[in-house]
Amino acid sequence: MFQNLAGNALRYAETTIIISAGVRKGNAFVSVEDDGHGIPEADREKVFIPFSRLDDSRTRASGGYGLGLSIVSRIAFLMVV
Numbered sequence: 723m724f725q726n727l728a729g730n731a732l733r734y735a736e737t738t739i740i741i742s743a744g745v746r747k748g749n750a751f752v753s754v755e756d757d758g759h760g761i762p763e764a765d766r767e768k769v770f771i772p773f774s775r776l777d778d779s780r781t782r783a784s785g786g787y788g789l790g791l792s793i794v795s796r797i798a799f800l801m802v803v
Contacts, residue, residue, distance in 0.1 A: 723797045726790040727754040734758035770795045 724741075731739045735756035743752045761769060761776065768774045775788040 723794050726794050731756040
């Protein structure tokens, strides 16, 4: 999970990545931030749909299948349940 989140940040960051974790109001959190161009608000839910790929410049041969964030969101959900 962390490898995928950090890998995405590395791929899209301009110069800076911030990874933090902690507990707030009794809930654990992990935050991965970068200074890249970001995801348009209209597409933010799409990145969690299996096989969804927003970046057309990366082919399946060079950039994966669009499963990473879908798997990350499922793992995070299962950790809460």
